[in-house]
Amino acid sequence: MITGNLNAIGYGLSAIGPGIGVGIVFAAFINGVARQPEARGQLQGIAFIGFALSEALAILGLVLAFAL
Amino acid sequence: MTTTATAPAPGFEAPGVEDFQLPPVFGPVTKPVLELVLAAVIIAAFFLVAVRKPALVPGKTQFLGEAFHGLVRNTIARDMIGGRDFVKYVPFLTALFAFILVNNLFGIIPFIQFPTFSHPSVPYALAALVYVVFTYAGIRKHGFGGYVRLSTWPPDVPWWVRIILTPIEFLSNLVLRPVTLSLRLFGNMFAGHLLLLLFVLGGEYMLLEAGDWQLKVLSPFAFLMAIVFTFFEAFVQVIQAYIFVMLTASYIGTVLADDH
Amino acid sequence: MTIAAEELNPLVPHLAEIIVGLVAFGLLFWVLAKTVFPQFEKLYAERTDQIEGGLKRAESAQAEADALKKRYEDQLAGARAEAARIRDDARAEGQQIKAELRTEAEEEAARIRARAEEQVVAQRESAERSLRGEIGGLSAELAERILGSELADPRRRSATVDSFLSELDAMAPAQTTGAS
Numbered sequence: 001m002i003t004g005n006l007n008a009i010g011y012g013l014s015a016i017g018p019g020i021g022v023g024i025v026f027a028a029f030i031n032g033v034a035r036q037p038e039a040r041g042q043l044q045g046i047a048f049i050g051f052a053l054s055e056a057l058a059i060l061g062l063v064l065a066f067a068l
Numbered sequence: 069m070t071t072t073a074t075a076p077a078p079g080f081e082a083p084g085v086e087d088f089q090l091p092p093v094f095g096p097v098t099k100p101v102l103e104l105v106l107a108a109v110i111i112a113a114f115f116l117v118a119v120r121k122p123a124l125v126p127g128k129t130q131f132l133g134e135a136f137h138g139l140v141r142n143t144i145a146r147d148m149i150g151g152r153d154f155v156k157y158v159p160f161l162t163a164l165f166a167f168i169l170v171n172n173l174f175g176i177i178p179f180i181q182f183p184t185f186s187h188p189s190v191p192y193a194l195a196a197l198v199y200v201v202f203t204y205a206g207i208r209k210h211g212f213g214g215y216v217r218l219s220t221w222p223p224d225v226p227w228w229v230r231i232i233l234t235p236i237e238f239l240s241n242l243v244l245r246p247v248t249l250s251l252r253l254f255g256n257m258f259a260g261h262l263l264l265l266l267f268v269l270g271g272e273y274m275l276l277e278a279g280d281w282q283l284k285v286l287s288p289f290a291f292l293m294a295i296v297f298t299f300f301e302a303f304v305q306v307i308q309a310y311i312f313v314m315l316t317a318s319y320i321g322t323v324l325a326d327d328h
Numbered sequence: 329m330t331i332a333a334e335e336l337n338p339l340v341p342h343l344a345e346i347i348v349g350l351v352a353f354g355l356l357f358w359v360l361a362k363t364v365f366p367q368f369e370k371l372y373a374e375r376t377d378q379i380e381g382g383l384k385r386a387e388s389a390q391a392e393a394d395a396l397k398k399r400y401e402d403q404l405a406g407a408r409a410e411a412a413r414i415r416d417d418a419r420a421e422g423q424q425i426k427a428e429l430r431t432e433a434e435e436e437a438a439r440i441r442a443r444a445e446e447q448v449v450a451q452r453e454s455a456e457r458s459l460r461g462e463i464g465g466l467s468a469e470l471a472e473r474i475l476g477s478e479l480a481d482p483r484r485r486s487a488t489v490d491s492f493l494s495e496l497d498a499m500a501p502a503q504t505t506g507a508s
Binding site: 088096097098100101105107108111112116118119122124126133137138155158159160162163164166167184186187188189190192193197254 | 337338339340341342343344345346348349350352353355356357359360361363364365368369370371372374375378
């Protein structure tokens with residue numbers, strides 16, 4: 001017997017894609033820094049923008065989970 | 069929309085949204101409100117003590133304050149904003165970082181134990197403030213048209229890509245930035261606090277209220293997990309404060325950049 | 329969606345928190361930006377300045393030391409050259425002095441020799457002169473002795489005397505000039 005909200009399951013599903021995306025973004029960032037440590041400053045900015053962009057989808061999922 | 073099974077589970081009721089609705093301490097003043105004021109007072113006091121006797125060879129407090137300021141200044145602001153402009157934004161970023169960090173850490177400090185930003189109000193307000201700051205910076209640098217163009221019109225892109233890309237850029241740069249900024253902070257704090265509540269309340273229920281002796285025996289593991297996740301939460305809280313400021317600096321950096 | 333559910337929606341902001349949060353953050357930012365961070369920036373700049381200034385000072389000190397060293401080395405080389413020059417001069421001077429002394433000594437020796445020769449000549453002359461003065465007496469004595477044995481024969485004596493006298497006569501002019 002389980003009580004709960006289907007929206008939570010929906011949010012869980014919506015978090016999969018962004019999770020993978022964030023992983024890819026930071027994997028690429030780490031690779032880049034490992035290859036060219038001096039480019040760290042520039043890469044960091046790009047990495048965090050990419051991270052924010054992918055994370056945005058998961059956050060939208062969170063919002064919709066509560067808002068719908 | 070809630071799809072509920074017929075009856076609530078007998079006995080244990082998992083913590084939920086209603087646990088975040090704290091009763092007011094007095095009048096309209098609730099716990100988060102007190103925490104906000106406390107955080108501001110703590111930070112101001114710390115930094116004022118740190119610069120009470122400024123010296124080239126710093127004392128302990130001064131060193132801590134300077135290290136904090138230096139972290140925001142040299143790792144976040146200088147790398148993300150760059151150029152000579154970044155110094156202007158360092159006070160804002162440092163204050164923001166300190167304010168968010170202390171409010172987050174209230175989530176694991178004993179007897180306070182409620183992360184202020186698990187209520188979304190202040191994250192909304194701070195994200196709006198950040199939005200105003202970087203929009204103002206962008207418009208002042210490029211003019212209104214230049215700023216919108218910079219935000220929505222990526223250069224050197226074929227027209228058929230632009231059809232897709234421009235709405236995405238418009239959404240992500242001008243609409244979603246403050247939304248995600250605030251909700252990321254709120255969501256992490258909310259989920260983290262919920263997690264801790266789950267383990268603590270669950271352990272308490274298992275120890276005190278559950279009839280089975282097996283559950284009583286297993287309850288220490290719940291408390292152990294609560295402790296482990298408290299450390300994890302400390303990490304997440306610091307990281308989230310860092311990311312908030314990092315993204316703020318990065319947004320300011322992109323709107324100040326000369327090209328896209 | 330029921331009203332109760334809406335009250336519990338965690339995404340709904342609380343106005344009191346927004347106001348207090350903004351005011352608290354605004355005051356915090358104002359206090360820190362007015363008092364604390366300029367101080368930090370100043371300290372930062374000072375420290376950077378001092379470190380860079382220290383480096384610069386060290387550099388200039390190094391340069392100064394280098395210059396000083398170069399000057400000393402130059403001076404040393406100069407002194408060495410000077411010493412060599414002085415030594416050469418001294419040697420030359422010594423040579424000159426030696427040469428002078430030698431010529432002087434040679435001259436002296438020559439003079440001494442000349443004087444010795446002169447003396448010898450003079451002595452010989454005086455010896456000659458005294459001999460020449462004595463020679464008359466001696467010859468007379470010798471003659472007496474010879475004559476003493478031969479006076480018995482008056483003829484021979486007179487012949488001898490005659491020949492002697494004539495000889496003397498022949499010598500007389502030279503004798504008188506040498507004696508005078």
